[in-house]
Amino acid sequence: MKTYSRLHAKLSQGKFVVTGECGPPRGANKAVIDKKIKLLNGYVDAVNVTDNQTAIVRMSSIAASAHLVAAGLEPVMQMVVRDRNRIAIQSDIMGAYSLGIKNILCLSGDHQKFGSQPDAMNVFDIDSVNLIRTIKDMRDIGRDMSGFELDVAPQMFIGAAANPFADPFEYRVIRLAKKIDAGADFIQTQCIYNVDRFKEWIRQANDQGLTENVYILGGVTPLRSAGMARYMKNKVAGMDIPEEIIQRMDGVDKKNQADEGIAICLETIEMLKEMTGVHGVHIMAIEWEDAVGRIVNQAGLQ
Amino acid sequence: MITGSQKPINEIIKLVEPYKKVLILGCGTCVKTCFAGGEDEVAVLSSALRLSFKKMARAIKIEEQTIERQCENEFIQEAASGVAGTDAVLSLACGAGVQAMAKRFPKAVVLPGVNTTFIGIQESAGIFTEECSGCGNCGLATFGAVCPVTRCAKKLLNGPCGGSQKGCCEIDPDTPCAWHLIIERLTTLGQLDNLRTYIPPKNWNTSLSGGPRKLIREDHII
Numbered sequence: 001m002k003t004y005s006r007l008h009a010k011l012s013q014g015k016f017v018v019t020g021e022c023g024p025p026r027g028a029n030k031a032v033i034d035k036k037i038k039l040l041n042g043y044v045d046a047v048n049v050t051d052n053q054t055a056i057v058r059m060s061s062i063a064a065s066a067h068l069v070a071a072g073l074e075p076v077m078q079m080v081v082r083d084r085n086r087i088a089i090q091s092d093i094m095g096a097y098s099l100g101i102k103n104i105l106c107l108s109g110d111h112q113k114f115g116s117q118p119d120a121m122n123v124f125d126i127d128s129v130n131l132i133r134t135i136k137d138m139r140d141i142g143r144d145m146s147g148f149e150l151d152v153a154p155q156m157f158i159g160a161a162a163n164p165f166a167d168p169f170e171y172r173v174i175r176l177a178k179k180i181d182a183g184a185d186f187i188q189t190q191c192i193y194n195v196d197r198f199k200e201w202i203r204q205a206n207d208q209g210l211t212e213n214v215y216i217l218g219g220v221t222p223l224r225s226a227g228m229a230r231y232m233k234n235k236v237a238g239m240d241i242p243e244e245i246i247q248r249m250d251g252v253d254k255k256n257q258a259d260e261g262i263a264i265c266l267e268t269i270e271m272l273k274e275m276t277g278v279h280g281v282h283i284m285a286i287e288w289e290d291a292v293g294r295i296v297n298q299a300g301l302q
Numbered sequence: 303m304i305t306g307s308q309k310p311i312n313e314i315i316k317l318v319e320p321y322k323k324v325l326i327l328g329c330g331t332c333v334k335t336c337f338a339g340g341e342d343e344v345a346v347l348s349s350a351l352r353l354s355f356k357k358m359a360r361a362i363k364i365e366e367q368t369i370e371r372q373c374e375n376e377f378i379q380e381a382a383s384g385v386a387g388t389d390a391v392l393s394l395a396c397g398a399g400v401q402a403m404a405k406r407f408p409k410a411v412v413l414p415g416v417n418t419t420f421i422g423i424q425e426s427a428g429i430f431t432e433e434c435s436g437c438g439n440c441g442l443a444t445f446g447a448v449c450p451v452t453r454c455a456k457k458l459l460n461g462p463c464g465g466s467q468k469g470c471c472e473i474d475p476d477t478p479c480a481w482h483l484i485i486e487r488l489t490t491l492g493q494l495d496n497l498r499t500y501i502p503p504k505n506w507n508t509s510l511s512g513g514p515r516k517l518i519r520e521d522h523i524i
Contacts, residue, residue, distance in 0.1 A: 082456070086503060108456050108463045113473045122456070126503040129460035133500065145503070163464030171462070171485050174498065178460060182500055190464055237465035237472035 004139075004157035004185075005102035006074050007046040011186065011215045016273060017280035018301050019076060019188065019217060020044035020292050022068070024059035033059075033067045039289040041073055043296040046103055048188070048282070051078040055115025062096050069100040076159060076188075077101045080109025085125040086134070090144050093135060097154035105159040105188060106131040110237060129182045132160055136183025160184035162216075164201035165194055165240035173204040176214075186215040188282040191232075192268055193241045202277050211277030218272040221284045222291050223261035226250045262295060269299045303332040303423070304396045305430045306416040308343060314392065315354055317413045321362065321389035326351070326415070327381055327403070328368030329395035336430055338416050339394025341368040347394070347415070372399030378406045385410050438508030438515065444496050446487030451504070453480035459501040 003009040010017050020040045025032035040047055047068055051061040065075035077096055084092065093104070108128045112120045126134065134145055135158050142153040160179040164172055176187065192198045198218070205211050223229045226249035233241040245264065252260045265283075272278045281301070285291045296302055308314075318324045326348050334340025348366045355362045367384045370377045372395035381403070385391055390411040393400045396418040404412040420432035435452040441459075442449060451457050455473045462481030465472025469482045488494045506512065 108458065111455050111465070111473050113455075124457040125506065127456070127458040127460050128463075129500065130503045133502075161464060166462070166464045166466050167468055167479075168462075168466070168482055168485055171497075175460075175462070178498065178500065182460075238463075238467065 004155050005046070007076065007103050008157040008185065010045050011279055015045075015280075016301065017045045017215075017217065018043070018296055019046045019048055019280065019282045020289070021048045021050065021282070021284045021286070022064065022075075022289070023050045023053060023287065024061065024064040026056065026058050028059060030067060033064050034071070036289050037068060037071045037073055040292055041071070043293045043302070044283070045280075046074040046076050048076040048078055048105060048284075051080045051107070051109070052083060052115075053078075053110065055082070055110050055112040055117070055120075057116060062092060062099070062101070065096065065101045066099040074103065075101055076103040076105050078105045078107055079131065080107045081124055081126055081128055081131055082109030082112065082122050085123050086145055089126070089131065090134065090138070093138065093154050093156070094150070097156060102155070103157045103159060104135060105161065106135065106184070107161055114237070128160065129179060132158055132179060132182040132184050140183075157185050158183055159186045159188060161190070162187045163190040163238045164192075164198050165190055166238050169197075169201075172201060173208060173210070176205060177208065177210055180210060180214045184214055186217060186279075188217045189219040190238055190240075191219045191221040191284060192272075193239075193245050193264075195268065195271060197240065199275075202275060206277045215279040216277060217280040217282040218268070218275075218278050219282045219284060220265050220268050220272075221286060222265040222288065222295065223249055223257075224288055225254070225257045225261070229261075258291075262291060262298075265295055266299055269295070269301070273299075303335055303421070304398070304418060305336040305420055305422050305432075306333050306338040306396050306418045307336070308338050308347065308394065308416055309414070311347075311350055311354070314347070314415055315351065317415075318351065318362065318390060318392055319360070321411070323363040323365070323387070323389045324351075325365045325367060325381075325384050325388040325391045327372065327384070327391050327393050327395070328366075329372045329393070329399050330368050330370045333394060333396060333399075333416060334368075335424065337428075343394060344368050373402045375402075375406060378402060382407075435509070437504075437506070438512075439505060441504075444501070445484045446491055446493065446496075448480055448483045448487055450480050450484065453478075453483070457504075459504060 022036045049061045049065045061077050065077040068075040106128045112122050138153050139155050162176050229246050229249050232239050269281050272281050326344050328341050328344035329339050344366050348364045351364050369380045385407050392413045392415045394415045400414045421434040422430050422432045425431045437451050466479040471477040471479045
């Protein structure tokens with residue numbers, strides 16, 4: 001079987017993979033990327049590079065991904081449809097592949113209303129499902145959206161996001177199926193705190209045979225403090241943090257809260273490792289990259 | 303209908319200040335229905351302007367008139383004498399009305415007194431909601447008559463996104479998630495299977511993206 005990236009190869013060999021996350025800096029400072037590379041290198045199989053996440057302007061995900069490639073780390077380049085029309089999207093995908101970027105995660109993108117420049121016009125020419133299909137058609141048929149035959153077509157391992165915690169819940173598995181049909185090879189989920197709801201979602205996906213056709217990486221984010229937990233619960237779109245988790249964080253001394261957050265994260269990973277239909281974990285240690293090594297070691301994921 | 307809301311009074315004062323005689327011209331159809339530019343709003347705005355200019359000791363004469371529609375020549379004609387005797391027209395019509403007036407009276411200064419907002423409906427007394435963006439290629443049949451192009455903040459055709467929670471859009475808890483509504487409607491109609499089908503990228507050529515649009519009805523051209 002042809003594999004498109006090292007991440008793909010490991011998943012196809014049945015390894016329980018670990019992906020991390022690298023948020024590019026708000027500026028042109030490559031040293032920030034280098035520092036995050038150092039913290040993640042050797043602990044993860046691939047690193048997601050976010051694309052102007054929360055609609056705050058940052059170094060481009062393509063450039064930051066290229067820095068990772070140069071350092072020998074495999075990026076999963078995130079791409080949102082918020083900021084580019086189909087012309088720019090296809091062009092950027094070709095450019096990214098030419099720079100050695102072999103994994104891509106297709107996203108709608110946080111609405112610019114949340115960001116640092118809410119006056120901006122958004123694009124949303126195509127949606128994230130259209131983006132998946134576009135990359136698949138480039139890869140498998142070798143043509144761009146106009147039908148033009150590409151001399152070298154990007155051959156990327158295609159990812160998509162799933163949020164089992166958004167509503168309407170009954171529709172979430174239908175949407176997952178739609179993304180798989182469109183061409184998603186792997187799925188990275190929203191951060192899991194509501195374990196019961198995740199279990200129910202994966203059960204439905206297993207029942208419908210979806211997990212045989214796609215690799216699912218469960219998302220986790222270690223909580224650094226009770227304040228962060230509360231902020232995420234109330235302010236971050238699509239986040240579901242049960243009250244028990246908040247109380248558990250509140251229940252320990254401030255100086256021990258980060259340890260408690262890592263403990264919660266490790267428990268979630270243990271559960272994911274045992275779960276049918278889950279093929280890996282996606283650790284989003286937001287601006288806390290030095291926690292990743294510890295989590296990976298303690299979870300026995302190396 | 304086309305909805306709009308009157309510009310803030312201070313902005314209007316700045317617009318009309320350079321002129322000695324101003325006609326406040328209302329429009330008796332859409333903007334009347336949304337309380338932005340009908341006869342009543344013309345009267346209230348005119349009084350407010352007269353008072354403001356009096357306080358500023360400025361001698362600006364304010365005239366009032368409302369015609370049925372500023373977007374149709376047949377009605378625009380009724381404003382001809384009023385326009386002729388004035389330095390500037392402050393139109394309380396939508397942007398189409400303002401431009402139609404300027405086309406019909408090429409030498410007249412025509413100023414906008416209303417911010418045109420959207421194509422919508424009055425959902426309940428005093429609450430207007432956007433329903434259509436005039437994309438020129440209606441897909442409402444697929445979506446249970448709820449438009450994702452207009453009512454989803456991300457224009458998703460294969461929605462909903464991960465920000466939909468408890469029926470609300472991630473941008474604002476007071477904004478219903480269009481995709482939640484679509485799923486509810488299609489469930490009621492027994493047509494939820496509409497959504498299993500992949501919906502390809504939209505052809506925006508019929509929308510404003512294709513450039514300013516023109517509707518030609520050959521059978522009505524004389």
